[in-house]
Structures are given as structure tokens and as C-alpha cells.
Amino acid sequence: xxxxxxxxxxxxxxxxxxxxxxxxxxxxxxxxxxxxxxxxxxxxxxxxxxxxxxxxxxxxxxxxxxxxxxxxxxxxxxxxxxxxxxxxxxxxxxxxxxxxxxxxxxxxxxxxxxxxxxxxxxxxxxxxxxxxxxxxxxxxxxxxxxxxxxxxxxxxxxxxxxxxxxxxxxxxxxxxxxxxxxxxxxxxxxxxxxxxxxxxxxxxxxxxxxxxxxxxxxxxxxxxxxxxx
Amino acid sequence: xxxxxxxxxxxxxxxxxxxxxxxxxxxxxxxxxxxxxxxxxxxxxxxxxxxxxxxxxxxxxxxxxxxxxxxxxxxxxxxxxxxxxxxxxxxxxxxxxxxxxxxxxxxxxxxxxxxxxxxxxxxxxxxxxxxxxxxxxxxxxxxxxxxxxxxxxxxxxxxxxxxxxxxxxxxxxxxxxxxxxxxxxxxxxxxxxxxxxxxxxxxxxxxxxxxxxxxxxxxxxxxxxxxxxxxxxxxxxxxxxxxxxxxxxxxxxxxxxxxxxxxxxxxxxxxxxxxxxxxxxxxxxxxxxxxxxxxxxxxxxxxxxxxxxxxxxxxxxxxxxxxxxxxxxxxxxxxxxxxxxxxxxxxxxxxxxxxxxxxxxxxxxxxxxxxxxxxxxxxxxxxxxxxxxxxxxxxxxxxxxxxxxxxxxxxxxxxxxxxxxxxxxxxxxxxxxxxxxxxxxxxxxxxxxxxxxxxxxxxxxxxxxxx
Numbered sequence: 001x002x003x004x005x006x007x008x009x010x011x012x013x014x015x016x017x018x019x020x021x022x023x024x025x026x027x028x029x030x031x032x033x034x035x036x037x038x039x040x041x042x043x044x045x046x047x048x049x050x051x052x053x054x055x056x057x058x059x060x061x062x063x064x065x066x067x068x069x070x071x072x073x074x075x076x077x078x079x080x081x082x083x084x085x086x087x088x089x090x091x092x093x094x095x096x097x098x099x100x101x102x103x104x105x106x107x108x109x110x111x112x113x114x115x116x117x118x119x120x121x122x123x124x125x126x127x128x129x130x131x132x133x134x135x136x137x138x139x140x141x142x143x144x145x146x147x148x149x150x151x152x153x154x155x156x157x158x159x160x161x162x163x164x165x166x167x168x169x170x171x172x173x174x175x176x177x178x179x180x181x182x183x184x185x186x187x188x189x190x191x192x193x194x195x196x197x198x199x200x201x202x203x204x205x206x207x208x209x210x211x212x213x214x215x216x217x218x219x220x221x222x223x224x225x226x227x228x229x
Numbered sequence: 230x231x232x233x234x235x236x237x238x239x240x241x242x243x244x245x246x247x248x249x250x251x252x253x254x255x256x257x258x259x260x261x262x263x264x265x266x267x268x269x270x271x272x273x274x275x276x277x278x279x280x281x282x283x284x285x286x287x288x289x290x291x292x293x294x295x296x297x298x299x300x301x302x303x304x305x306x307x308x309x310x311x312x313x314x315x316x317x318x319x320x321x322x323x324x325x326x327x328x329x330x331x332x333x334x335x336x337x338x339x340x341x342x343x344x345x346x347x348x349x350x351x352x353x354x355x356x357x358x359x360x361x362x363x364x365x366x367x368x369x370x371x372x373x374x375x376x377x378x379x380x381x382x383x384x385x386x387x388x389x390x391x392x393x394x395x396x397x398x399x400x401x402x403x404x405x406x407x408x409x410x411x412x413x414x415x416x417x418x419x420x421x422x423x424x425x426x427x428x429x430x431x432x433x434x435x436x437x438x439x440x441x442x443x444x445x446x447x448x449x450x451x452x453x454x455x456x457x458x459x460x461x462x463x464x465x466x467x468x469x470x471x472x473x474x475x476x477x478x479x480x481x482x483x484x485x486x487x488x489x490x491x492x493x494x495x496x497x498x499x500x501x502x503x504x505x506x507x508x509x510x511x512x513x514x515x516x517x518x519x520x521x522x523x524x525x526x527x528x529x530x531x532x533x534x535x536x537x538x539x540x541x542x543x544x545x546x547x548x549x550x551x552x553x554x555x556x557x558x559x560x561x562x563x564x565x566x567x568x569x570x571x572x573x574x575x576x577x578x579x580x581x582x583x584x585x586x587x588x589x590x591x592x593x594x595x596x597x598x599x600x601x602x603x604x605x606x607x608x609x610x611x612x613x614x615x616x617x618x619x620x621x622x623x624x625x626x627x628x629x630x631x632x633x634x635x636x637x638x639x640x641x642x643x644x645x646x647x648x649x650x651x652x653x654x655x656x657x658x659x660x661x662x663x664x665x666x667x668x669x670x671x672x673x674x675x676x677x678x679x680x681x682x683x684x685x686x687x688x689x690x691x692x693x694x695x696x
Contacts, residue, residue: 060672090633092612094627096602109595115591119592122588127581180676
């Protein structure tokens with residue numbers, strides 16, 4: 001008994017007449033800096049020229065650390081990164097320590113959400129490498145405009161959304177939910193254009209993780225040795 | 230010397246852009262002698278023309294709106310056109326009562342790649358300013374002014390050509406007193422050829438010494454005594470509306486013209502600006518002042534206009550605008566762009582700084598921020614907002630800090646603390662001294678907090694998030 005001959009099938013697959021879905025979706029992406037995540041994402045990273053939605057379960061989950069390696073790469077290329085309407089003060093010493101150049105960083109704070117959206121759109125359209133927007137955008141039309149602006153400017157658009165937003169449909173190319181998983185963070189990919197939904201757990205470079213101890217991070221021992229109660 | 234003469238026959242009408250709808254005309258003279266000196270297209274369509282007296286005009290067109298001539302406005306407009314003209318040549322002359330500006334082209338021909346290219350540039354430029362212009366080219370100013378009246382006459386490049394061009398022209402365009410023109414007419418002289426045949430002495434005896442002198446200037450046999458227009462060291466352009474304007478659209482046209490004139494002035498001086506002040510005057514003494522600040526040296530009129538427009542749309546005008554003043558005093562060398570075939574980084578920087586200007590114009594100066602560092606141990610003082618980052622700050626080793634900073638907020642139930650505390654005790658010199666023990670904490674949801682305990686009060690506060 002012999003196995004059926006696989007050669008005709010191989011020839012067919014290699015032939016130019018047959019197009020497969022995976023080949024069709026040519027997705028431009030920039031590496032996230034996390035090998036496990038890159039492997040999961042279509043194109044091998046955050047989509048470039050497209051909108052990515054990130055929905056952290058709460059603030060301080062590592063939602064910004066997640067994008068830092070990609071932002072570092074964008075800064076190194078000489079392009080700018082804009083933080084539009086961040087919920088708290090982006091802390092300059094920490095940003096500098098994490099390898100970003102303050103010169104390439106722009107912080108937009110406007111009184112109204114509409115203005116912020118306009119600013120994000122302009123920045124995406126005209127030369128920013130990445131725009132991170134914190135905004136309670138709910139309208140499908142507004143999301144589409146962001147997506148279109150990112151496409152025009154070949155920029156990465158990250159939209160941080162409040163919990164519960166992922167239940168609603170969206171034109172974003174990538175939608176990710178963040179939740180805590182032990183010392184790391186669990187990414188739930190709800191939608192990935194050209195890929196499959198799924199989950200991945202990452203260990204972020206944040207203090208208090210299993211990877212780093214307090215001593216390694218260079219914290220000076222304080223005079224107050226006794227932990228307060 | 231080769232002069233390009235710009236005659237602006239519609240100046241009196243065109244410097245009032247709000248007169249575009251319905252027949253309107255500008256008049257000069259008093260009492261029965263009032264006559265039209267310029268009229269708009271609607272009035273021309275109804276058969277009115279320059280030189281008609283007012284009563285017969287009103288008889289033909291009862292709805293004609295009449296405006297008295299505003300010589301100061303005309304002078305200002307011509308001064309601005311002359312400033313604009315300095316981008317083409319260093320020698321500019323103005324004849325304000327006749328609405329003429331002369332530009333000396335002979336010395337700039339090579340730079341602008343020949344006469345026809347320069348001529349086209351000037352003609353297009355003046356159209357962009359919103360004026361109708363007739364151009365004439367001749368080796369003398371008066372000759373160019375006369376040729377500008379006759380569109381079909383080709384440019385005269387030397388005196389011989391000028392004489393040939395002038396001969397068939399009628400005497401009506403000559404800049405001479407009306408009574409002398411009448412006498413010439415009565416004597417049966419019709420063209421310049423007729424006039425030039427007569428010896429100068431005979432002309433002087435019969436018509437006074439002014440006429441032969443004028444003819445000599447015209448032909449270049451005598452130098453023309455006319456003061457040169459000097460480019461002012463600081464720019465200030467005032468524009469008054471004939472009627473107060475309340476709508477934004479009404480402001481945009483004159484503003485665009487003002488900024489385009491300004492661009493010509495900057496090119497003439499080979500300078501750029503980073504700051505220009507636009508003042509909108511109202512009936513009451515308080516004026517609306519718009520400061521236009523750009524992040525890089527700028528002299529593109531349309532780009533400045535776009536910025537100003539953003540700013541205007543955000544500005545609430547207290548009442549109708551009666552006038553505009555554009556002023557600039559500080560000039561910087563322009564950022565000349567060297568084209569690089571392979572690297573578009575410079576172009577990208579250029580458009581990036583233009584974008585920042587636009588964001589600032591629309592959202593306000595404070596909305597667009599850049600981050601900087603300060604040498605301070607207190608976390609809330611270790612950062613600052615800066616206007617322009619020249620260098621990336623001291624690249625010292627920083628202790629680990631959270632990405633988000635919060636204004637300290639009290640914490641009531643303490644999350645799980647990690648590691649050992651960091652004591653920060655500083656600031657005794659400015660009265661905002663702190664003495665705190667900073668802890669890292671992990672909340673039940675998995676967030677990393679940066680907490681501190683005030684060693685004085687023993688209270689706990691949240692000041693940062695490891696996002």
C-alpha cells in the first residue's frame with residue numbers, strides 16, 4: 001500500500017493560477033517587539049495604515065507598555081508619535097527611560113472630544129508615525145475616518161477604548177482586549193483583519209513582574225524598612 | 230533701464246472687495262464736476278464708463294451706488310503693491326494719483342530667465358492679488374505708462390523701438406493738462422507722430438515748456454525726476470472697509486490679499502517671519518488682535534492665510550470689523566529648502582511644522598504640547614511642558630518611573646505592596662518640600678500603582694500608573 005502521490009497537489013499550489021486567501025491579504029505591519037504577539041498577528045505586527053483598538057480592563061494594565069517597542073522603532077525612523085487626549089499626564093522621565101525621544105513626542109490636550117478627533121485625524125494624515133488616541137468614539141463614521149486617515153498617512157493609529165466597547169462592531173483592522181494574567185497581560189484578539197481571533201499572554205517589562213526584582217531595577221533602599229500597615 | 234509699468238485702472242473699485250454685487254462706482258470731483266473714475270463690471274454692463282458725470286449716470290442707472298474717492302486708501306494699496314513688487318527688482322517707483330507702479334526689469338532679466346518669464350510672473354502675481362492690471366514695457370517710465378494703455382503694442386526694448394511704437398498712438402493717453410490736450414486737438418494733431426515732427430522750441434512757444442519736456446521724458450532724451458520707492462524696514466499695512474463687515478467671508482478676501490502682498494515684501498527683503506500681528510479694528514476702540522506665530526521661519530502668504538483662517542474661525546468678533554492692520558517687525562532669515570532628490574525628510578519636516586502650526590492655530594497654543602525634563606527629585610516637578618525642544622534634555626540615568634503621572638489622590642484601601650520603598654525628600658528651598666515613601670503596588674485587577682505615604686501625616690496617595 002502506498003501513499004497517494006502528493007506531487008500534483010504541490011504543483012497546483014505552487015502554480016500562479018491558484019490564489020489562496022492567506023497570500024491575498026498582504027498586510028503591512030510593524031513589529032510589536034513581542035515575538036509571541038508578532039506570531040499571532042497577521043503581517044507580523046501592529047497594522048500600519050490601519051486602526052488598532054485596545055481595550056484595557058483598567059488603567060495601569062500595561063496598555064502603553066504594550067505599544068512602546070513599536071513606538072521606539074517609529075521614533076528611531078525620525079517620525080513622530082502623538083498622544084491625543086491621554087487620561088493622565090504622560091510622564092517625561094519614564095518615557096525617556098523607555099527609549100522614546102521627547103523631541104518626537106507630541107501631547108495634544110483639547111477641551112472637546114471632537115477637536116481631539118480632528119487633531120488625531122490631521123496628525124495621522126500628515127506625517128505622524130503613530131497616533132495614540134484616548135477617546136470615547138462611538139460613531140462608526142468617526143472610526144472610519146480615523147481608519148481612512150491612518151491609511152492615507154501610512155501611520156499606526158491606536159485607539160484606547162473604555163471597557164465594554166469591544167462588543168460593538170467596528171471597522172478597525174485589529175481589536176484587542178487586555179486583561180491581567182498573573183504577572184503578565186493577556187491579549188484577547190477579537191478581530192484581526194487577514195488573521196484569526198485568538199489569545200496570547202505576554203510578560204511586559206514592568207516593575208513588579210516575575211522578570212525583575214526591586215533590586216535589579218535600581219531602587220534605593222529607603223530608610224523606612226518596615227512596610228507600613 | 231527697462232521699465233515694466235503696472236497700471237491699475239480699476240484700483241479704486243478693486244481695493245473695496247465688498248463692492249462686487251450690483252452696479253457701483255467711485256467718483257471724484259465736487260458739485261457738478263463729479264464724474265466716475267472707476268466702475269465695477271455690473272456698472273460697465275449697464276453702459277456706464279469712466280469719465281461720465283454723475284447725474285447722467287444716475288439717470289441711466291438709478292440703483293448705482295456711488296463712493297467718493299479715498300486717496301489715502303489708494304496710496305496705501307499702491308504702497309503695498311510697490312512693496313510686493315520689490316521681489317522682482319530693487320528699483321520701484323509709484324505714481325499714486327495715476328495708479329501706476331513701475332518696476333525696473335533690466336537688472337533682473339537674467340535672474341528671472343528673460344523678459345517674457347518675468348512679465349508673466351508679474352502679470353500672474355498681480356492677478357493673484359486681485360487687481361486688474363495693464364502692463365507696458367519700455368526703456369522710459371512715461372513710455373511704459375503710455376504703452377500700458379495700448380494692449381496690442383509689443384514691448385519696446387530700446388529707444389528706437391520705443392519711438393517706432395509710440396508714433397501711431399493717439400494723444401489721448403499723454404499725461405498732460407486737459408487744456409493743452411484740447412489745444413492740440415484743435416490744432417489738428419492726432420497722433421504722436423504728428424506731435425514729434427514739430428520742433429521742441431515751437432511747441433514750447435505755443436503750448437508752454439511743459440509739453441516738450443514731457444515728450445523728452447517719454448522718449449528718454451531727458452531723465453525723469455521721480456523718487457524711488459523704498460522698502461520699509463518694518464511692515465505695516467492698513468486696510469479700511471468702506472462699510473463695516475460682520476461676516477467672516479467678507480474678511481477673508483482682503484486678508485488673503487494682504488498676506489500675499491506681505492509675501493512679496495518678504496521675498497523682496499529676502500526675509501521670513503515667525504510672528505505677525507493681525508489687528509481687526511471695530512467701531513469701539515478695543516480691537517481684536519490675532520497673533521500668528523509659526524514654528525519655523527515662514528513667508529508663504531497662502532500658508533499664513535490658512536493659519537489665520539483657522540484662528541479666525543475660532544475667534545468671536547465683538548462687532549463688525551471696520552479695518553484690518555497687518556504688522557510685522559521681527560524678521561528672520563528664511564529657511565531655504567534645498568531640494569534633495571533622494572531624501573524627502575526635509576520636505577516632511579516642513580510639512581510637519583506646518584501641521585503643528587495649523588493645530589496650534591485651531592486648538593490654541595496650550596493644546597499642542599511637547600515634553601521636557603527638569604532636574605528635580607520631586608516627581609511632579611521633574612517634567613515640564615516646553616515650546617521648542619532643541620536638545621533632548623539631560624540623558625541621565627533615571628530611576629524607574631510610571632508612564633502615567635497623576636495629581637496625588639488619596640487612597641483608602643491599600644492594594645498589595647511590592648518590593649521596598651523609595652524615599653524622596655526634597656524641595657525645602659521653595660516651600661513645597663515633600664517627604665514621601667514611594668511604593669509599587671499591584672491591584673486586584675492587575676494594575677501597577679505608584680503609591681506614596683506622606684511620612685508627616687502617614688496618609689496614602691496614588692501618584693502614578695505603570696501603564
